[in-house]
Amino acid sequence: MNTESVKTVVDRRDGKLAMAHFYVAFIALAIGGLAGLLQTLVRSGKFELPSWTGYYQILTIHGVVLGLVLTTFFIMGFQLSLVSKTSGTLTDKQRKTGWIGFWTMTIGTVMAAIMILTNQASVLYTFYAPLQAHALFYLGLTLVIVGSWIDGAAIIMAYSSWRKANPGKPSPLLTFMSLVNTLMWIVATIGVAATVLFQLLPWSLGLVERVDVLVSRTLFWYFGHPLVYFWLLPAYMAWYAIVPKIIGGKIFSDSLARMSFILFLLFSIPVGFHHQLMEPGIDPAWKFLQVILTFLVVIPSLMTAFSLFATFEMFGRSKGSTGLFGWVKKLPWGDARFAVPFIGMLAFIPAGAGGLVNASHQLNQVVHNTIWVTGHFHLTLATSVILTFFGISYWLVPHLTGRVLTKAMNKLAIIQGIVWAIGMTFMSGAMHAAGLLGAPRRSSFSTYGGSEQAAEWIPYQIAQAVGGSILFLGIILMLYIFINLAFFAPKGEEEFPVGEVADQAEKTPMVFENWKLWLGITVLLILFAYTIPFIDMIENAPIGSKGYKFF
Structure with missing residues (x-):
């Protein structure tokens, strides 16, 4: 650099x-x-x-x-x-x-x-x-x-x-x-x-x-x-x-x-x-x-x-960690700027695996035009990407507006990330499962609600609604954090971390x-x-x- x-x-x-x-x-x-x-x-x-x-x-x-x-x-x-x-x-x-x-x-x-x-x-x-x-x-x-x-x-x-x-x-x-x-x-x-x-x-x-x-x-x-x-x-x-700069x-x-x-x-x-x-x-x-x-x-x-986890392990070793996963304990889990994007990183593992299914000609025939594809979409964009965008916002918005990320907003941001992860686990998980049962994407309940096959999908559709409701709570929390950091947080100089x-x-x-x-x-x-x-x-x-x- x-x-x-x-x-x-x-x-x-x-x-x-x-x-x-x-x-x-x-x-x-x-x-x-x-x-x-x-x-x-x-x-x-x-x-x-x-x-x-x-x-x-x-x-x-x-x-x-x-x-x-x-x-x-x-x-x-x-x-x-x-x-x-x-x-x-x-x-x-x-x-x-x-x-x-x-x-x-x-x-x-x-x-x-x-x-x-x-x-x-x-x-x-x-x-x-x-x-x-x-x-x-x-x-x-x-x-x-x-x-x-x-x-x-x-x-x-x-x-x-x-x-x-x-x-x-x-x-x-x-x-x-x-x-x-x-x-x-x-x-x-x-x-x-x-x-x-x-x-x-x-x-x-x-x-x-x-x-x-x-x-x-x-x-x-x-x-x-x-x-x-x-x-x-x-x-x-x-x-x-x-992230390497954030973790030290x-x-x-x-x-x-x-x-x-x-x-x-x-x-x-x-x-x-x-x-x-x-x-x-x-x-x-x-x-x-x-x-x-x-x-x-x-x-x-x-x-x-490989590069990310090499960075994490090098940092952990520099702090005295030992063993195969000892470095995990050294990471700053209380810092929302790291913790929330890290949730997005973890979500990208199943998201990437689902992408391999979508790109494979034979496996794609099983999930094509089912709600599995929508579930994959929500793991990649709506989890890995969006949670990282949220993590960026926690420090970039106050930096650009001359304010600081307070301890209270940092704690709320971690809660917001956890809420998002829980909501997406329900919603995306249910979408993947329903997709394997043949539930179509893009269709409303009224389209297929009376069919015999649709009875198998109903529990998963309800789980999607539960997950979607939890995610909407996460959106409300994020909007509150954004407004606070843009207009009401204390004046100061928030770090723009560059590794x-x-x-x-x-x-x-x-x-x-x-x-x-x-x-x-x-x-x-x-x-x-x-x-x-x-x-x-x-x-x-x-x-x-x-x-x-x-x-």
């Missing part, structure tokens, strides 16, 4: 930009969390929605607001603060670019939200054709994506400025990680931007009569799987480079951290077909290829696990800064994985009886 470039405090002007992103993110948490609670209650069969709303409307709110809005705003605010901290205060031009990105995303979010709330865009989180939304919904989503690109431009500009001022030196680790995630996001969102701008938006405006559904779904999942890593990599940033240890290896992020850039995008394993119209050989590429993503995940690399770590090679190489390989992998399948889809697309191209 290039500690000489790390400032003590993030510039207040940069802090206001990051906090603006966080305000929108936590408003999204409140709205999306309420929709999620209502959704689980409806699925239990013990609750009916008011006549003025519907199950698929609240399902769309929950997915879009939490899966796209909360995550994108939080991640961009977090990465801007990381760059400002480790590469120096943003220039006026960079900061202005960030504000333009923020307002573009916010305007797009409001447009999409209005369409969902007026029930003109109940098309779910994936907004698959032939479900059709109002044109303003698609336009709003486009603005969210474009705004995130503008935010990303500010990060790229800051990185470039640092490199020009420090030739021949590896960039600060957290700036490097933010850049990788930004580049991956820009490349990945080209897919969803293409299907929205050239297919769904013209279709909703009546400019074209039909949509090629398979092409649309393929473009979405070209984006949809790296979206998962866009969520996950900021958590990895905290695990790799911030050092980063195991700067080079290993950079290599794992480069591998995510290479292998996270050309793998969308593993979400389409059950769909005809795609040659099985290309599905098999992308399944192999999907399993290659396991490598940087295992590298991360230092262990003394025995190898020197970081400059090849990691060769973006022509890494982006070139990324583009080649994408072209290799998608060019021929796309040609096949377009050449062999049958026309359905209603004018849409169905498969």
